[in-house]
Amino acid sequence: MATSVSEWRQSYAAVNHSLTLVATPGSTTYDPMNDRRAQAFWFWLFAGPAVAGFLLFSAGPMLHSLWLAFCNYDVVAPPQFIGLRNFAYLLFHDPAFWPSVQVTLVFTAVQVPLAVASALGVALLLNQPVKARGLWRAIFFLPSILPQAASVAVFVYIFQADGGLLNRLLALAGVTGPAWTTSPAWALPVIVLISLWGFGYPMVVFLGGLQNVPRELYEAAHIDGADAWGRFRHVTLPLISPVLFFNVVMGVIGALKVFDLAYAFGAAQGLIPGGPARATLFYGLNLYQQAFTYFHMGLASAMAWLLFAVIVAITWLNFRLSRRWVHYGD
């Protein structure tokens, strides 16, 4: 906020001073926040608006859609309770359900590790004292800024079969490239590649996290004779693990919910969403079509809650596992 750097520096100095007092072993400290009731008071004061926002803007619609998952609802007529029929149809009869599950899982399994790894790699490079760092950072973030309608059209041009940039480059090497975007085998890998252009978001998060790694630690490790990998493994990685955790959790949630990209991919080529031959029929896209193209709001809600259950389970697992490898401040 408007607090000047010098001001908080002063307070930092003051804190630093008291820190030494606190840290003295055996010294009795008075911490007003040891009082649970005071903590609860401040907790609800600070988190209250967010919790209220959740109750106001999220909880209601979420519960409503949970109810609709057990209904036949065409948006006009009142919802009509049909028990588990939506779920039964999805799991046992719908020819598009399992293919869309498969597309989404394959995408998530491939895209998240690749995106997180390349974001981390580039962030590490950009954290080095290279010349014109600011410019490099801007360049690597650039594709993430472009409006989707325009950028997807550009990517489709790059991968176009006839005269696309990639196939021209391949032709120089004497290779005839396939019809990347319209072949059932290549369309999904191409979408993974397109999505990787947008690794700017996790990269910026990593860059922020790397700022929290004190330089002395590197120097100390350097003196101890640790090589680059050792320094990364034992200094950088533990210290940025909260940020890495964040990127993995959000990356997985985002990948499982992919919709915009898949929709724009079809639209930019004048293809029916999900084509060719369901190769890019992401779960989110399938759900959108059920909800808004075919009027099956109940079925779409059932799909949404199945996905919700999967995401909750994976995220819970992520949080569970994180206790083993994520290190927070003391």
Next chain:
Amino acid sequence: MLLRLRALLLWPAVLALAATGFWWSARSHEPPPTPGRKLLTWVHFVSPLRDHYEKQVAEFQRLHPDIEVRLILVPMSEYHMKFKTLAAAGQAPDLFYSGDVWMSYLLPFMRDLTPLVERDAAEIGLDDFFPEIRAALQHEGRYYVMPEHANVALLYYNRSLFRAAGVPEPTADWTWDDLVRAGVTLTRPATADDPGVWGCGRLEGWWGEWLTYVRQAGGAVFTPDGRRCALDSPEAIAGLRFFQDKALRHRFSAPAGYEPLNGFVNSRLAMLMVGHVSYWPNYNQIPDLDWDVQLLPIGPASRSGGELAIAGYSISRHTRHPEEAWMLLKFLTRPAAALEVMRHGTISPRRSVAAVQVGERRAGDRPRQVAAAYEQIQYAQPIPRHPYYIEIMLQIVQPEIDRMVQGELTPEQAARRATDGVNAFLATFHGTGP
């Protein structure tokens, strides 16, 4: 001291700014309705005809000072989402863009126009619409849509490429065999300094082309009672086989990735099956593209089978001003408006406008044989009026056809898998829907 003062002022200032922001945020961008005027809302997709529509609104309001029309434009890709969200919240527009393709799905929103159509038949010139188009406006004998546009499946061809290859231009009595012979001759493989030519385009991801062949071979998607899928009949399989043969056996239809539209525009495709009349203005922007249209080639069982699609307007079931909405609808589809829409470069659902368009053709106009487009209407059919037609086709059938044309499935296998999928769907949900 100064610091203290600043800290003291900071939060009030933030609050004041936020309050101003909220005041501005809460301002409605909708002008309040004029007292004493009836308000009609009209939702349409963002269209190149926007100026035409705005002119119509102005003129209509001048003629009817007691009615105010609000035109809400939504990008085509989001049209369904926006429309349904509005309808779900009880804010359905009085008048909206619709068409026969989505008619079965939009039925819960649409008002039965039959009594109004019958009452005002003379005024709207019901007989002026082509009879096939009149049939396409109906669902189980009731009118739900009034047409502004029509599209009819045609054979498009590039005259220059025909001349260069020494192939005579398509005639009205062409058969599938003629199409194959010409297509094979016109195909010229790419070489180092020649991008090559494909005899014909191929429409993937949509039923437009293959359904034409299925119907021309005597097949259909559904059994007459609509309860079973009929794609596994020998006739339907023959149609599917022709679609596959064009690509894999005779090798004259462009593979996936050669977009029919771009390919035709760039003289890389000598012919285009089905096409769309709304591309006509685009084709005419390419100065050296000498193109024309012809009736579709005749299939083994019949000439009939190409698609006919109508775009126009419907009135909401729950409108508070049905008479006023009907007046606006009549105004938008009246002959004078239809004439202006036609001048934008497509064909018209009205016979009177068609006569004007055919009569005005001059040498050098493209397409020359616009009369063929109107003649094709009598051999065209709308899509089956099945309540779940679109999702059945796109979700279940089309992926199998796509695989077939890539050579992954035989026509028999594709027909089998599509039929089984559709029948399972119908068995589970026919009548109530998923």
Next chain:
Amino acid sequence: MEHLRTRRLDWTVTLVLALGALVMVLPLAWMILTSLKTFPEILRQPPALLPADAQWGNYRTVWEGFAYYRFFLNSAFVALMVIAGTVLTCCPAAYAFAFYDVRHRELIFGLLLSSLMLPAQVTVIPLFKAFAALGWVNTYLPLVLPAWFGGNIFGIFLLRQFFRTLPRSLIEAARIDGASEWKILWTLVVPMSLPAVLTVVLFTFLWSWNDLFNPLVYLHSESAYTLPVGLLHFIARAEQLTGGSAGQVPWHLVMALATVMVLPVVLLFVAAQKRFVEGVAATGVKG
């Protein structure tokens, strides 16, 4: 020896970066090249890499055919309101979730996070119904208000992760010095996590700036449109400018507009990135 090695390393790093940068610049470069072509050049296949004759006039066509500054101001207003609300409510919430030991804290946090996990497509209609019942359709409140109630869960989560890396003893020490919680948050925790806060600001800005879905659902009047909605309308509008009909998108004009739309964002990022990536290190507290 050491010196030589670092120099070689420098060169390798620069080379790797340059190769990567080339790939990353591709989309914007193609956007700009396309924006300088003519309509027939757009339709040509295979397309030429460079325009035969750069059509700077496309930018004038766009400028004249499009109420850019109006949509720009609308977008900027919405983004500012959303950012202000996000910062003012997400920082305290993240602080609360990071530092207070309250029963069911993780459960409450999990509930908040869960709202990110249900696809928005199924909550649009009930939410729209509620906003419509309040008479807020065609106002900016549905776009802005959730942000003032900690609507940016992503931001809360990110800030919480950063806050938790701060030494707890620091905060305890400040408390002993008699600082109030509110003061600790804004004068100690937030400044120390400035890169994280600015990252959240940047992301919030970009989401708001590029958001198409919500403005499309809640706004009907052209005077209220934000840039992305304006862009979509322009695509259809531009077909008219080129004399075309449905079908072929006049990409040269669309790309010209997209370039103009992106430019302020790029400049803002270049200007801001130094502050938010180097802000803390420069003050010398950490290093």
